Amino acid sequence: MIDVQGLRKSFGSNEVLKGISTSIKKGEVIAVIGPSGSGKSTFLRCLNLLETHDEGSILVEGKDINDMELHLRKKIGMVFQHFNLFPHLTVLENVTFAPQQVLKISKSEAEREALDLLKTVGLSDKANSYPSNLSGGQKQRVAIARALAMKPEVMLFDEPTSALDPEMVKEVLQVMKNLVKLGMTMVIVTHEMGFAKEVADRVLFMDDGKLVEDQEPAIFFENPSTDRAKAFLEKVL
Amino acid sequence: MNLDFAQLVPSIPYILYGIWVTLQFVAVSLVLGFIWGTVLSLFKIGKIKILRWFADAYTSVFRGTPLILQMLLIYYAVPQLTGVDIGAFSAGVLTFALNSAAYISEIIRAGINAVDKGQKEAAMALGVPYRTMMLKIILPQAFKNILPALMNEFITLTKESAIVSVIGALDIMRRAQIVGASNYRFFEPLLLAGLVYYLLVMMLTLAGRVMERRLAKSD
Ligand SMILES: Nc1ncnc2c1ncn2[C@@H]1O[C@H](COP(=O)(O)OP(=O)(O)OP(=O)(O)O)[C@@H](O)[C@H]1O
Numbered sequence: 386m387i388d389v390q391g392l393r394k395s396f397g398s399n400e401v402l403k404g405i406s407t408s409i410k411k412g413e414v415i416a417v418i419g420p421s422g423s424g425k426s427t428f429l430r431c432l433n434l435l436e437t438h439d440e441g442s443i444l445v446e447g448k449d450i451n452d453m454e455l456h457l458r459k460k461i462g463m464v465f466q467h468f469n470l471f472p473h474l475t476v477l478e479n480v481t482f483a484p485q486q487v488l489k490i491s492k493s494e495a496e497r498e499a500l501d502l503l504k505t506v507g508l509s510d511k512a513n514s515y516p517s518n519l520s521g522g523q524k525q526r527v528a529i530a531r532a533l534a535m536k537p538e539v540m541l542f543d544e545p546t547s548a549l550d551p552e553m554v555k556e557v558l559q560v561m562k563n564l565v566k567l568g569m570t571m572v573i574v575t576h577e578m579g580f581a582k583e584v585a586d587r588v589l590f591m592d593d594g595k596l597v598e599d600q601e602p603a604i605f606f607e608n609p610s611t612d613r614a615k616a617f618l619e620k621v622l
Numbered sequence: 623m624n625l626d627f628a629q630l631v632p633s634i635p636y637i638l639y640g641i642w643v644t645l646q647f648v649a650v651s652l653v654l655g656f657i658w659g660t661v662l663s664l665f666k667i668g669k670i671k672i673l674r675w676f677a678d679a680y681t682s683v684f685r686g687t688p689l690i691l692q693m694l695l696i697y698y699a700v701p702q703l704t705g706v707d708i709g710a711f712s713a714g715v716l717t718f719a720l721n722s723a724a725y726i727s728e729i730i731r732a733g734i735n736a737v738d739k740g741q742k743e744a745a746m747a748l749g750v751p752y753r754t755m756m757l758k759i760i761l762p763q764a765f766k767n768i769l770p771a772l773m774n775e776f777i778t779l780t781k782e783s784a785i786v787s788v789i790g791a792l793d794i795m796r797r798a799q800i801v802g803a804s805n806y807r808f809f810e811p812l813l814l815a816g817l818v819y820y821l822l823v824m825m826l827t828l829a830g831r832v833m834e835r836r837l838a839k840s841d
Protein backbone atom coordinates (compact mmCIF):
# COMPACT_ATOMS: atom_id res chain seq x y z
CA MET A 386 0.00 0.00 0.00
CA ILE A 387 2.96 2.33 0.68
CA ASP A 388 6.14 2.02 -1.39
CA VAL A 389 9.23 3.94 -0.37
CA GLN A 390 12.17 4.08 -2.78
CA GLY A 391 15.58 5.67 -2.14
CA LEU A 392 14.19 8.28 0.26
CA ARG A 393 16.63 11.08 1.07
CA LYS A 394 16.13 14.14 3.22
CA SER A 395 18.49 16.82 4.51
CA PHE A 396 18.08 19.68 6.93
CA GLY A 397 20.61 22.16 5.61
CA SER A 398 23.85 20.24 5.34
CA ASN A 399 22.69 17.58 7.77
CA GLU A 400 21.57 14.54 5.80
CA VAL A 401 19.02 12.84 8.00
CA LEU A 402 17.65 10.15 5.67
CA LYS A 403 20.22 8.50 3.46
CA GLY A 404 18.26 6.41 1.03
CA ILE A 405 15.46 4.49 2.71
CA SER A 406 13.61 1.83 0.72
CA THR A 407 10.84 -0.33 2.07
CA SER A 408 7.22 -1.13 1.52
CA ILE A 409 4.24 -1.45 3.78
CA LYS A 410 1.42 -3.81 2.95
CA LYS A 411 -2.19 -3.37 3.91
CA GLY A 412 -2.87 -4.63 7.43
CA GLU A 413 0.80 -4.78 8.37
CA VAL A 414 2.06 -3.53 11.70
CA ILE A 415 5.54 -2.07 11.45
CA ALA A 416 7.70 -1.09 14.40
CA VAL A 417 10.44 1.45 13.70
CA ILE A 418 13.23 1.46 16.25
CA GLY A 419 16.70 2.92 16.50
CA PRO A 420 18.86 5.32 18.46
CA SER A 421 17.92 8.95 19.04
CA GLY A 422 18.60 11.14 16.03
CA SER A 423 18.65 8.23 13.59
CA GLY A 424 15.83 9.78 11.54
CA LYS A 425 12.82 7.76 12.69
CA SER A 426 10.54 10.75 13.20
CA THR A 427 11.68 12.35 9.97
CA PHE A 428 10.92 9.14 8.09
CA LEU A 429 7.45 8.96 9.60
CA ARG A 430 6.76 12.64 8.93
CA CYS A 431 7.74 12.20 5.28
CA LEU A 432 5.01 9.59 4.95
CA ASN A 433 2.25 12.17 5.50
CA LEU A 434 4.05 15.16 4.04
CA LEU A 435 4.76 16.95 7.32
CA GLU A 436 8.26 16.94 5.79
CA THR A 437 8.90 16.92 2.07
CA HIS A 438 11.65 14.58 0.94
CA ASP A 439 14.49 15.71 -1.32
CA GLU A 440 15.07 12.58 -3.35
CA GLY A 441 13.45 9.23 -3.94
CA SER A 442 9.77 8.52 -4.05
CA ILE A 443 6.87 7.56 -1.84
CA LEU A 444 3.94 5.92 -3.57
CA VAL A 445 0.65 5.31 -1.81
CA GLU A 446 -1.46 2.84 -3.74
CA GLY A 447 0.71 3.56 -6.74
CA LYS A 448 0.33 7.35 -6.61
CA ASP A 449 3.11 9.80 -5.78
CA ILE A 450 2.28 11.44 -2.45
CA ASN A 451 3.43 14.85 -3.67
CA ASP A 452 0.40 14.88 -5.96
CA MET A 453 -2.19 14.02 -3.33
CA GLU A 454 -1.66 16.23 -0.30
CA LEU A 455 -5.15 16.62 1.15
CA HIS A 456 -6.35 13.28 -0.09
CA LEU A 457 -3.28 11.63 1.43
CA ARG A 458 -3.91 13.10 4.84
CA LYS A 459 -7.44 11.79 4.86
CA LYS A 460 -6.01 8.31 4.37
CA ILE A 461 -3.21 8.58 6.92
CA GLY A 462 -3.75 9.36 10.59
CA MET A 463 -0.95 10.44 12.91
CA VAL A 464 -0.42 10.32 16.65
CA PHE A 465 2.31 12.47 18.17
CA GLN A 466 4.56 12.03 21.18
CA HIS A 467 3.19 15.18 22.79
CA PHE A 468 -0.46 14.51 21.86
CA ASN A 469 -0.99 17.95 20.31
CA LEU A 470 -4.63 18.07 21.32
CA PHE A 471 -6.35 21.39 20.64
CA PRO A 472 -6.39 22.94 24.13
CA HIS A 473 -9.22 25.39 23.46
CA LEU A 474 -11.61 22.64 22.39
CA THR A 475 -13.29 20.00 24.53
CA VAL A 476 -12.45 16.34 24.08
CA LEU A 477 -15.57 15.86 21.98
CA GLU A 478 -14.79 18.93 19.85
CA ASN A 479 -11.24 17.70 19.36
CA VAL A 480 -12.56 14.47 17.90
CA THR A 481 -15.36 16.01 15.81
CA PHE A 482 -13.36 18.95 14.46
CA ALA A 483 -11.71 17.38 11.42
CA PRO A 484 -14.65 15.18 10.37
CA GLN A 485 -16.85 18.28 10.34
CA GLN A 486 -14.35 20.63 8.72
CA VAL A 487 -12.66 18.25 6.30
CA LEU A 488 -15.13 15.46 5.59
CA LYS A 489 -18.07 17.87 5.91
CA ILE A 490 -20.02 15.47 8.10
CA SER A 491 -22.91 17.00 10.04
CA LYS A 492 -22.34 17.91 13.67
CA SER A 493 -24.78 15.36 15.04
CA GLU A 494 -23.32 12.59 12.90
CA ALA A 495 -19.76 13.55 13.87
CA GLU A 496 -20.70 13.60 17.55
CA ARG A 497 -22.36 10.23 17.36
CA GLU A 498 -19.25 8.71 15.79
CA ALA A 499 -16.97 10.55 18.21
CA LEU A 500 -18.85 9.22 21.23
CA ASP A 501 -18.49 5.71 19.83
CA LEU A 502 -14.77 6.22 19.40
CA LEU A 503 -14.39 7.71 22.87
CA LYS A 504 -16.13 4.63 24.18
CA THR A 505 -13.66 2.33 22.47
CA VAL A 506 -10.74 4.21 24.04
CA GLY A 507 -12.54 4.20 27.40
CA LEU A 508 -13.16 7.91 27.74
CA SER A 509 -16.92 8.34 27.33
CA ASP A 510 -17.12 10.22 30.60
CA LYS A 511 -14.54 12.83 29.49
CA ALA A 512 -16.35 14.03 26.36
CA ASN A 513 -16.97 17.49 27.76
CA SER A 514 -13.67 17.96 29.59
CA TYR A 515 -10.88 20.14 28.28
CA PRO A 516 -7.52 18.48 27.50
CA SER A 517 -5.83 20.31 30.39
CA ASN A 518 -7.97 18.31 32.81
CA LEU A 519 -6.80 14.94 31.48
CA SER A 520 -3.84 12.76 32.42
CA GLY A 521 -1.18 12.08 29.79
CA GLY A 522 -2.55 8.63 29.06
CA GLN A 523 -6.05 9.99 28.63
CA LYS A 524 -4.78 12.74 26.33
CA GLN A 525 -3.04 10.23 24.12
CA ARG A 526 -6.15 8.07 23.93
CA VAL A 527 -8.14 11.12 22.85
CA ALA A 528 -5.47 11.86 20.25
CA ILE A 529 -5.86 8.33 18.90
CA ALA A 530 -9.64 8.73 18.79
CA ARG A 531 -9.21 12.06 17.02
CA ALA A 532 -7.05 10.47 14.32
CA LEU A 533 -9.42 7.51 13.96
CA ALA A 534 -12.38 9.84 13.49
CA MET A 535 -11.06 10.55 9.99
CA LYS A 536 -11.36 6.84 9.20
CA PRO A 537 -7.76 6.54 8.04
CA GLU A 538 -6.40 3.47 6.29
CA VAL A 539 -2.98 3.82 7.89
CA MET A 540 -2.03 5.08 11.35
CA LEU A 541 1.38 6.55 12.11
CA PHE A 542 2.55 6.70 15.72
CA ASP A 543 5.63 8.70 16.73
CA GLU A 544 6.70 7.47 20.16
CA PRO A 545 3.13 7.59 21.49
CA THR A 546 4.11 6.55 25.00
CA SER A 547 7.46 8.33 25.45
CA ALA A 548 5.99 11.38 27.15
CA LEU A 549 3.88 9.32 29.56
CA ASP A 550 4.38 8.37 33.16
CA PRO A 551 5.12 4.63 33.35
CA GLU A 552 1.76 3.76 34.89
CA MET A 553 -0.05 5.23 31.89
CA VAL A 554 1.89 3.49 29.16
CA LYS A 555 -0.16 0.34 29.41
CA GLU A 556 -3.56 1.93 28.79
CA VAL A 557 -2.30 3.51 25.58
CA LEU A 558 -0.61 0.34 24.37
CA GLN A 559 -3.84 -1.54 25.07
CA VAL A 560 -5.76 0.82 22.79
CA MET A 561 -3.14 0.29 20.10
CA LYS A 562 -3.33 -3.48 20.49
CA ASN A 563 -7.07 -3.26 19.93
CA LEU A 564 -6.37 -1.42 16.70
CA VAL A 565 -3.98 -4.16 15.62
CA LYS A 566 -6.74 -6.70 16.22
CA LEU A 567 -9.05 -4.70 13.97
CA GLY A 568 -6.52 -5.08 11.17
CA MET A 569 -5.35 -1.46 11.00
CA THR A 570 -2.20 -0.79 9.01
CA MET A 571 0.20 0.80 11.48
CA VAL A 572 3.70 2.28 11.51
CA ILE A 573 4.90 2.75 15.06
CA VAL A 574 8.09 4.48 16.15
CA THR A 575 8.66 3.16 19.65
CA HIS A 576 11.10 2.44 22.42
CA GLU A 577 8.75 -0.18 23.89
CA MET A 578 10.64 -3.28 22.77
CA GLY A 579 8.24 -5.70 24.43
CA PHE A 580 5.35 -4.12 22.62
CA ALA A 581 7.17 -4.16 19.28
CA LYS A 582 8.00 -7.83 19.73
CA GLU A 583 4.42 -8.66 20.59
CA VAL A 584 2.46 -6.81 17.92
CA ALA A 585 4.77 -6.04 15.00
CA ASP A 586 4.83 -8.04 11.80
CA ARG A 587 8.15 -6.42 10.91
CA VAL A 588 10.77 -4.39 12.70
CA LEU A 589 12.63 -1.64 10.86
CA PHE A 590 15.88 -0.78 12.60
CA MET A 591 17.28 2.62 11.66
CA ASP A 592 20.68 4.00 12.42
CA ASP A 593 22.26 7.22 11.16
CA GLY A 594 19.65 7.80 8.47
CA LYS A 595 19.84 4.31 7.03
CA LEU A 596 17.50 1.38 7.24
CA VAL A 597 19.89 -1.16 8.70
CA GLU A 598 17.53 -4.07 9.29
CA ASP A 599 14.09 -5.00 8.07
CA GLN A 600 13.16 -8.19 9.85
CA GLU A 601 10.47 -10.22 11.56
CA PRO A 602 10.54 -9.40 15.28
CA ALA A 603 11.25 -12.96 16.38
CA ILE A 604 14.40 -13.01 14.30
CA PHE A 605 15.39 -9.39 14.94
CA PHE A 606 15.20 -9.58 18.72
CA GLU A 607 16.72 -13.06 19.07
CA ASN A 608 19.32 -12.90 16.42
CA PRO A 609 19.98 -9.50 14.83
CA SER A 610 22.21 -9.77 11.79
CA THR A 611 24.15 -6.51 12.13
CA ASP A 612 26.54 -5.41 14.86
CA ARG A 613 24.83 -2.05 15.13
CA ALA A 614 21.48 -3.66 15.92
CA LYS A 615 23.18 -5.96 18.42
CA ALA A 616 24.81 -3.01 20.17
CA PHE A 617 21.52 -1.10 20.25
CA LEU A 618 19.56 -4.03 21.64
CA GLU A 619 22.15 -4.67 24.33
CA LYS A 620 21.70 -1.08 25.47
CA VAL A 621 17.91 -1.01 25.57
CA LEU A 622 16.97 -4.54 26.65
CA MET B 623 -6.90 77.84 45.14
CA ASN B 624 -9.44 79.34 42.89
CA LEU B 625 -11.59 76.53 41.57
CA ASP B 626 -15.10 77.22 40.40
CA PHE B 627 -17.01 74.18 39.26
CA ALA B 628 -20.36 75.98 39.50
CA GLN B 629 -19.62 77.80 36.29
CA LEU B 630 -18.87 74.46 34.61
CA VAL B 631 -22.16 72.80 35.54
CA PRO B 632 -24.25 73.98 32.56
CA SER B 633 -21.55 72.74 30.17
CA ILE B 634 -21.15 69.30 31.74
CA PRO B 635 -23.71 67.55 29.49
CA TYR B 636 -21.99 69.09 26.47
CA ILE B 637 -18.62 67.68 27.51
CA LEU B 638 -20.06 64.32 28.52
CA TYR B 639 -21.66 63.92 25.12
CA GLY B 640 -18.07 63.72 23.91
CA ILE B 641 -17.84 60.30 25.60
CA TRP B 642 -20.20 58.99 22.96
CA VAL B 643 -18.12 60.55 20.20
CA THR B 644 -14.86 59.22 21.63
CA LEU B 645 -16.31 55.76 22.20
CA GLN B 646 -17.65 55.60 18.67
CA PHE B 647 -14.33 56.76 17.38
CA VAL B 648 -12.33 54.23 19.37
CA ALA B 649 -14.71 51.35 18.67
CA VAL B 650 -14.70 51.84 14.91
CA SER B 651 -10.92 52.38 14.76
CA LEU B 652 -10.39 49.38 16.93
CA VAL B 653 -12.48 46.99 14.90
CA LEU B 654 -10.98 48.16 11.60
CA GLY B 655 -7.47 48.18 13.08
CA PHE B 656 -7.92 44.70 14.45
CA ILE B 657 -9.17 43.25 11.16
CA TRP B 658 -6.47 44.96 9.11
CA GLY B 659 -3.85 44.07 11.73
CA THR B 660 -4.88 40.41 11.59
CA VAL B 661 -4.55 40.43 7.80
CA LEU B 662 -1.12 42.07 8.05
CA SER B 663 0.03 39.52 10.61
CA LEU B 664 -1.04 36.72 8.27
CA PHE B 665 0.97 38.39 5.50
CA LYS B 666 3.96 38.46 7.83
CA ILE B 667 3.89 34.76 8.64
CA GLY B 668 2.75 33.69 5.17
CA LYS B 669 4.81 32.28 2.34
CA ILE B 670 4.23 35.02 -0.22
CA LYS B 671 7.34 37.18 -0.29
CA ILE B 672 5.85 40.36 -1.70
CA LEU B 673 3.09 40.40 0.93
CA ARG B 674 5.62 39.80 3.67
CA TRP B 675 7.71 42.65 2.40
CA PHE B 676 4.69 44.92 2.16
CA ALA B 677 3.51 44.17 5.70
CA ASP B 678 6.98 44.74 7.14
CA ALA B 679 7.45 48.02 5.28
CA TYR B 680 3.97 49.14 6.28
CA THR B 681 4.63 48.46 9.95
CA SER B 682 7.97 50.18 9.80
CA VAL B 683 6.51 53.38 8.31
CA PHE B 684 3.55 53.62 10.67
CA ARG B 685 5.66 52.96 13.72
CA GLY B 686 8.43 55.25 12.54
CA THR B 687 6.47 58.48 12.09
CA PRO B 688 4.40 60.57 14.53
CA LEU B 689 0.72 59.74 14.75
CA ILE B 690 -0.30 63.37 14.56
CA LEU B 691 1.63 63.76 11.32
CA GLN B 692 -0.11 60.72 9.85
CA MET B 693 -3.44 62.18 10.85
CA LEU B 694 -2.79 65.61 9.35
CA LEU B 695 -1.49 64.01 6.17
CA ILE B 696 -4.61 61.93 5.80
CA TYR B 697 -6.91 64.77 6.78
CA TYR B 698 -5.45 67.17 4.24
CA ALA B 699 -4.20 64.76 1.61
CA VAL B 700 -7.37 62.79 0.98
CA PRO B 701 -9.48 65.82 -0.07
CA GLN B 702 -6.56 67.30 -1.99
CA LEU B 703 -5.89 64.10 -3.94
CA THR B 704 -9.41 62.79 -4.41
CA GLY B 705 -11.54 65.88 -4.13
CA VAL B 706 -13.67 64.12 -1.50
CA ASP B 707 -13.92 65.85 1.87
CA ILE B 708 -14.07 62.98 4.34
CA GLY B 709 -14.45 65.07 7.48
CA ALA B 710 -12.51 65.10 10.71
CA PHE B 711 -14.14 62.07 12.27
CA SER B 712 -13.56 59.76 9.28
CA ALA B 713 -10.02 61.02 8.77
CA GLY B 714 -9.33 60.32 12.44
CA VAL B 715 -10.82 56.85 12.29
CA LEU B 716 -8.86 56.05 9.15
CA THR B 717 -5.60 57.22 10.71
CA PHE B 718 -6.12 55.36 13.94
CA ALA B 719 -7.19 52.16 12.20
CA LEU B 720 -4.19 52.22 9.84
CA ASN B 721 -1.82 53.12 12.66
CA SER B 722 -3.01 50.67 15.26
CA ALA B 723 -3.11 47.90 12.63
CA ALA B 724 0.68 48.21 12.42
CA TYR B 725 1.04 47.66 16.17
CA ILE B 726 -1.67 45.02 16.35
CA SER B 727 -0.12 43.05 13.48
CA GLU B 728 3.13 42.80 15.47
CA ILE B 729 1.25 41.68 18.58
CA ILE B 730 -0.68 39.04 16.66
CA ARG B 731 2.39 37.81 14.79
CA ALA B 732 4.18 37.26 18.09
CA GLY B 733 1.07 35.54 19.45
CA ILE B 734 0.83 33.21 16.48
CA ASN B 735 4.49 32.31 16.72
CA ALA B 736 4.03 31.52 20.39
CA VAL B 737 1.42 28.84 19.63
CA ASP B 738 2.98 25.40 19.90
CA LYS B 739 4.19 24.11 16.51
CA GLY B 740 2.50 20.81 17.29
CA GLN B 741 -0.90 22.47 16.88
CA LYS B 742 -0.22 23.26 13.25
CA GLU B 743 1.17 19.78 12.65
CA ALA B 744 -1.80 18.08 14.27
CA ALA B 745 -4.18 20.14 12.13
CA MET B 746 -2.17 19.42 8.98
CA ALA B 747 -2.04 15.71 9.75
CA LEU B 748 -5.84 15.74 10.01
CA GLY B 749 -6.06 17.29 6.56
CA VAL B 750 -7.44 20.60 7.84
CA PRO B 751 -6.99 23.30 5.15
CA TYR B 752 -4.72 26.26 5.97
CA ARG B 753 -7.53 28.81 6.26
CA THR B 754 -9.60 26.70 8.64
CA MET B 755 -6.54 25.83 10.67
CA MET B 756 -5.66 29.50 11.07
CA LEU B 757 -9.18 30.65 11.90
CA LYS B 758 -10.27 27.84 14.18
CA ILE B 759 -7.09 26.42 15.71
CA ILE B 760 -4.18 28.85 15.64
CA LEU B 761 -5.78 32.30 15.93
CA PRO B 762 -8.08 31.45 18.88
CA GLN B 763 -5.04 30.24 20.81
CA ALA B 764 -2.90 33.16 19.68
CA PHE B 765 -5.67 35.53 20.69
CA LYS B 766 -5.60 34.19 24.21
CA ASN B 767 -1.84 34.76 24.45
CA ILE B 768 -2.07 38.29 23.16
CA LEU B 769 -5.14 39.53 24.96
CA PRO B 770 -3.18 41.50 27.57
CA ALA B 771 -1.03 43.19 24.91
CA LEU B 772 -4.09 43.84 22.78
CA MET B 773 -5.95 45.39 25.69
CA ASN B 774 -2.97 47.64 26.24
CA GLU B 775 -3.11 48.76 22.63
CA PHE B 776 -6.82 49.50 22.99
CA ILE B 777 -6.19 51.57 26.09
CA THR B 778 -3.48 53.51 24.31
CA LEU B 779 -5.89 54.07 21.46
CA THR B 780 -8.54 55.46 23.82
CA LYS B 781 -6.12 57.92 25.36
CA GLU B 782 -4.40 58.89 22.13
CA SER B 783 -7.77 59.45 20.47
CA ALA B 784 -7.66 62.86 22.15
CA ILE B 785 -5.46 64.14 19.34
CA VAL B 786 -8.37 64.07 16.89
CA SER B 787 -9.37 67.28 18.66
CA VAL B 788 -6.57 68.86 16.65
CA ILE B 789 -8.47 68.46 13.39
CA GLY B 790 -11.71 69.53 15.03
CA ALA B 791 -13.58 66.31 15.75
CA LEU B 792 -15.90 67.01 18.68
CA ASP B 793 -14.57 64.43 21.13
CA ILE B 794 -14.26 64.84 24.90
CA MET B 795 -11.00 66.69 24.58
CA ARG B 796 -12.19 69.16 22.00
CA ARG B 797 -15.36 69.87 23.94
CA ALA B 798 -13.42 70.55 27.12
CA GLN B 799 -11.28 73.04 25.22
CA ILE B 800 -14.29 74.77 23.71
CA VAL B 801 -15.96 75.13 27.10
CA GLY B 802 -12.69 76.38 28.55
CA ALA B 803 -12.34 79.00 25.87
CA SER B 804 -15.89 80.29 26.26
CA ASN B 805 -15.67 80.53 30.07
CA TYR B 806 -12.04 81.71 30.15
CA ARG B 807 -11.48 78.87 32.64
CA PHE B 808 -9.57 75.85 31.35
CA PHE B 809 -8.63 74.05 34.49
CA GLU B 810 -12.07 72.75 35.48
CA PRO B 811 -13.21 71.38 32.10
CA LEU B 812 -9.80 69.77 31.49
CA LEU B 813 -9.98 68.15 34.91
CA LEU B 814 -13.39 66.75 34.05
CA ALA B 815 -12.09 65.49 30.70
CA GLY B 816 -9.16 63.83 32.49
CA LEU B 817 -11.52 62.08 34.89
CA VAL B 818 -13.67 60.82 32.02
CA TYR B 819 -10.66 59.40 30.16
CA TYR B 820 -9.44 57.76 33.33
CA LEU B 821 -12.80 56.08 33.93
CA LEU B 822 -12.95 54.89 30.31
CA VAL B 823 -9.51 53.32 30.64
CA MET B 824 -10.48 51.65 33.90
CA MET B 825 -13.57 50.22 32.26
CA LEU B 826 -11.51 48.82 29.39
CA THR B 827 -9.05 47.31 31.83
CA LEU B 828 -11.88 45.62 33.69
CA ALA B 829 -13.49 44.34 30.51
CA GLY B 830 -10.11 42.88 29.55
CA ARG B 831 -9.85 41.01 32.84
CA VAL B 832 -13.32 39.56 32.44
CA MET B 833 -12.50 38.40 28.92
CA GLU B 834 -9.22 36.86 30.03
CA ARG B 835 -11.00 34.94 32.75
CA ARG B 836 -13.57 33.67 30.26
CA LEU B 837 -10.91 32.50 27.84
CA ALA B 838 -9.02 30.83 30.65
CA LYS B 839 -11.85 28.38 31.22
CA SER B 840 -10.07 25.67 29.22
CA ASP B 841 -7.02 25.76 31.55
N1 LIG C 1 13.07 20.55 11.50
C1 LIG C 1 14.36 20.20 11.62
N2 LIG C 1 15.34 21.08 11.31
C2 LIG C 1 16.64 20.73 11.41
N3 LIG C 1 17.07 19.54 11.82
C3 LIG C 1 16.16 18.61 12.15
C4 LIG C 1 14.76 18.89 12.07
N4 LIG C 1 14.08 17.79 12.47
C5 LIG C 1 15.01 16.87 12.77
N5 LIG C 1 16.25 17.36 12.59
C6 LIG C 1 17.51 16.61 12.78
O1 LIG C 1 17.41 15.41 12.08
C7 LIG C 1 18.00 14.34 12.79
C8 LIG C 1 17.03 13.20 12.92
O2 LIG C 1 15.95 13.61 13.69
P1 LIG C 1 14.70 12.69 13.99
O3 LIG C 1 13.79 13.51 14.84
O4 LIG C 1 14.15 12.16 12.74
O5 LIG C 1 15.35 11.52 14.83
P2 LIG C 1 14.64 10.40 15.70
O6 LIG C 1 15.21 9.11 15.25
O7 LIG C 1 13.18 10.56 15.64
O8 LIG C 1 15.17 10.70 17.16
P3 LIG C 1 14.43 10.59 18.56
O9 LIG C 1 14.49 9.15 18.97
O10 LIG C 1 15.25 11.44 19.46
O11 LIG C 1 13.05 11.10 18.38
C9 LIG C 1 18.47 14.91 14.11
O12 LIG C 1 19.85 15.17 14.01
C10 LIG C 1 17.72 16.21 14.23
O13 LIG C 1 18.49 17.16 14.91
Ligand SMILES: [Mg+2]
Nearest residue numbers: 425426427544
Ligand atom coordinates in the same frame (compact mmCIF):
# COMPACT_ATOMS: atom_id res chain seq x y z
MG1 LIG D 1 11.69 11.19 17.05
